[in-house]
Amino acid sequence: xxxxxxxxxxxxxxxxxxxxxxxxxxxxxxxxxxxxxxxxxxxxxxxxxxxxxxxxxxxxxxxxxxxxxxxxxxxxxxxxxxxxxxxxxxxxxxxxxxxxxxxxxxxxxxxxxxxxxxxxxxxxxxxxxxxxxxxxxxxxxxxxxxxxxxxxxxxxxxxxxxxxxxxxxxxxxxxxxxxxxxxxxxxxxxxxxxxxxxxxxxxxxxxxxxxxxxxxxxxxxxxxxxxxxxxxxxxxxxxxxxxxxxxxxxxxxxxxxxxxxxxxxxxxxxxxxxxx
Amino acid sequence: xxxxxxxxxxxxxxxxxxxxxxxxxxxxxxxxxxxxxxxxxxxxxxxxxxxxxxxxxxxxxxxxxxxxxxxxxxxxxxxxxxxxxxxxxxxxxxxxxxxxxxxxxxxxxxxxxxxxxxxxxxxxxxxxxxxxxxxxxxxxxxxxxxxxxxxxxxxxxxxxxxxxxxxxxxxxxxxxxxxxxxxxxxxxxxxxxxxxxxxxxxxxxxxxxxxxxxxxxxxxxxxxxxxxxxxxxxxxxxxxxxxxxxxx
Numbered sequence: 001x002x003x004x005x006x007x008x009x010x011x012x013x014x015x016x017x018x019x020x021x022x023x024x025x026x027x028x029x030x031x032x033x034x035x036x037x038x039x040x041x042x043x044x045x046x047x048x049x050x051x052x053x054x055x056x057x058x059x060x061x062x063x064x065x066x067x068x069x070x071x072x073x074x075x076x077x078x079x080x081x082x083x084x085x086x087x088x089x090x091x092x093x094x095x096x097x098x099x100x101x102x103x104x105x106x107x108x109x110x111x112x113x114x115x116x117x118x119x120x121x122x123x124x125x126x127x128x129x130x131x132x133x134x135x136x137x138x139x140x141x142x143x144x145x146x147x148x149x150x151x152x153x154x155x156x157x158x159x160x161x162x163x164x165x166x167x168x169x170x171x172x173x174x175x176x177x178x179x180x181x182x183x184x185x186x187x188x189x190x191x192x193x194x195x196x197x198x199x200x201x202x203x204x205x206x207x208x209x210x211x212x213x214x215x216x217x218x219x220x221x222x223x224x225x226x227x228x229x230x231x232x233x234x235x236x237x238x239x240x241x242x243x244x245x246x247x248x249x250x251x252x253x254x255x256x257x258x259x260x261x262x263x264x265x266x267x268x269x270x271x272x273x274x275x276x
Numbered sequence: 277x278x279x280x281x282x283x284x285x286x287x288x289x290x291x292x293x294x295x296x297x298x299x300x301x302x303x304x305x306x307x308x309x310x311x312x313x314x315x316x317x318x319x320x321x322x323x324x325x326x327x328x329x330x331x332x333x334x335x336x337x338x339x340x341x342x343x344x345x346x347x348x349x350x351x352x353x354x355x356x357x358x359x360x361x362x363x364x365x366x367x368x369x370x371x372x373x374x375x376x377x378x379x380x381x382x383x384x385x386x387x388x389x390x391x392x393x394x395x396x397x398x399x400x401x402x403x404x405x406x407x408x409x410x411x412x413x414x415x416x417x418x419x420x421x422x423x424x425x426x427x428x429x430x431x432x433x434x435x436x437x438x439x440x441x442x443x444x445x446x447x448x449x450x451x452x453x454x455x456x457x458x459x460x461x462x463x464x465x466x467x468x469x470x471x472x473x474x475x476x477x478x479x480x481x482x483x484x485x486x487x488x489x490x491x492x493x494x495x496x497x498x499x500x501x502x503x504x505x506x507x508x509x510x511x512x513x514x515x516x517x518x519x520x521x522x523x524x
Contacts, residue, residue: 037356037360037361038356039355039356150379151379153379154369154370154373154379154380154381155373157362157366157370158370158373160356161356161357161360161362161367161370162351162354162356162357162370164328164349164351164354165349165351165370165371165421165422166370166373167326167328168326168327168328168345168347168349168351169345169346169349169371169373169374169425170344170345170374171373171374211361212359212361215361216361216363216404216405216408217361217362217363217366217405218360218361218362218363218366219366220361221361
C-alpha cells in the first residue's frame with residue numbers, strides 16, 4: 001500500500017495535480033454547502049461551461065488560457081447570480097441557455113481554428129494539465145476560502161438560512177453572495193482542467209449533498225463535506241492511477257458512491273425511527 | 277416620542293406606487309395588525325419599515341432609541357428552510373448578529389438566546405434539527421430568533437400561516453404575552469377576526485386609501501364592516517341592529 005502511494009508520488013506531475021486537486025476539492029466542498037442550500041447548484045455547472053468556452057477561445061487565439069478564462073468566468077458569475085435572484089426571469093432556464101451557448105461557442109472555436117488541442121481533455125479533464133502557477137493560485141484561493149469560512153462562519157450561516165432576515169438585521173447580504181460567486185468562479189477555473197468542464201460541478205454538489213443526508217447541524221455539514229471531498233479526491237486519484245482510468249471521472253464516481261451510501265444510511269435511519 | 281413615525285410616505289416597487297400619503301405613528305406597547313386585500317401594500321409597507329425598501333416619498337423615522345436594524349422580524353418561511361440542516365440553537369443564535377459580528381457568539385448572546393428559547397417554549401429542542409420540527413415549533417424557533425434581534429419591536433409576517441388551530445391559538449397567546457411584557461407588535465395578517473380580537477390597533481390598507489384606528493373603531497368603520505364577516509357583539513351594534521342610532 002505504502003509502496004504504491006510512494007510510487008505514485010514519485011511523479012512530479014502527479015504531486016502537482018494532487019496539490020491542486022486537494023485544494024480545489026476543499027474549496028468546492030465549502031462553497032458547495034451554501035450554493036446547494038441556496039438552490040444555486042446549477043450556477044457551478046453554468047460557470048464551468050462558460051469556462052470551457054473561454055478556454056477554447058483562448059487556445060484558438062493563442063492566448064494564455066487563465067488570463068482569458070478568469071475575467072470571463074467572473075463576469076459570468078455576476079450575471080448568473082443576478083439571473084438567479086431575479087424572479088422575473090426563470091433562473092434555471094437562463095443558466096441552461098448560457099451554458100449550452102458557451103459550450104457551443106467553445107466547440108466551434110476549437111474546430112474552426114483547428115487547434116491541435118485535445119477536446120477531450122477540456123471536457124473531461126486531464127491530470128497532465130496542471131502547472132506550477134495553478135498550484136500557487138490554488139493555494140492562495142484555498143487560504144482565502146478557508147479564512148472567510150472561519151472568520152465569517154456565523155454570517156455565512158445567517159445569509160444562507162434566511163437572506164431576508166439577515167438583510168433586515170443589517171447584514172450586507174449582497175457582498176456575501178458576490179464573494180461566494182466570485183470564489184466559486186475561481187475554484188471552477190482552476191479545477192476544471194483536472195476535473196473537466198463536464199465534471200467539475202460534481203465537486204461542488206456531491207460533498208454537500210452527501211453530508212446533508214446524515215448531519216443535523218450546519219457546522220457539521222460544512223466540516224463533513226470538507227473532509228468527504230478530500231477523502232473522495234484522494235481515493236479517486238489513487239484508483240485512477242491504479243486502474244488507469246481518467247482522474248476526473250474516477251473522483252466523481254467515488255463521490256457518487258459515497259452519496260449512495262450516505263443516502264442509504266439516511267433511509268435506514270428514518271425507517272428505524274418510524275418503527276420506534 | 278413615538279417608536280415609529282411615518283410622514284406622508286409613498287411606497288412602491290419596480291416603479292409602481294402601491295401606498296401613497298401614509299401618515300401614522302406607532303407607540304411603545306402597541307399591538308397593530310395590518311390587514312387588507314392582496315396587493316394592497318402590506319408587504320411593501322413591512323419591507324419599508326425593515327429597511328429592505330426605501331419609501332419613494334415622505335419619511336419613516338424611528339424614536340425611543342429604536343434602530344432600524346434592531347427590529348425583530350419573523351418572515352414567512354421559505355422553501356430553502358424546509359430541508360435545511362441546522363440545529364435550533366444555531367438558528368436562534370443567528371438573531372444576535374445585528375449586535376456585533378464576531379467569529380464566536382459571546383456568553384451574553386448565548387444566554388440571551390437561551391432566555392428567548394425558554395420564553396417561546398422551545399428550550400428543550402435546542403439540539404434538534406430544524407427540519408425535523410413541526411410547523412408550530414418552527415414558528416416558535418423563528419420567533420425566538422426575532423426576539424434575539426430586538427428589545428422593543430417585533431414585525432410578524434402572517435405568523436400563523438399553515439398552522440393547525442391548536443398551534444395557531446398557542447401562537448396568538450404567545451404573541452399577546454410578549455406584548456404584555458412591553459414588546460410592541462406589528463403583524464401582517466389575513467386573519468381579520470383574530471386581528472380584531474387580539475390587536476389594539478388596526479391598519480387596513482386598500483388601494484389608494486387606508487384606515488388606521490383602534491380595533492373598536494375599525495369594527496364600526498365602513499371598511500371594517502365590509503371586511504369582517506361575523507357580527508359584532510358589542511352593545512352599540514346590538515343596539516343598532518335593533519334600530520337604534522350608532523354613535524362611535
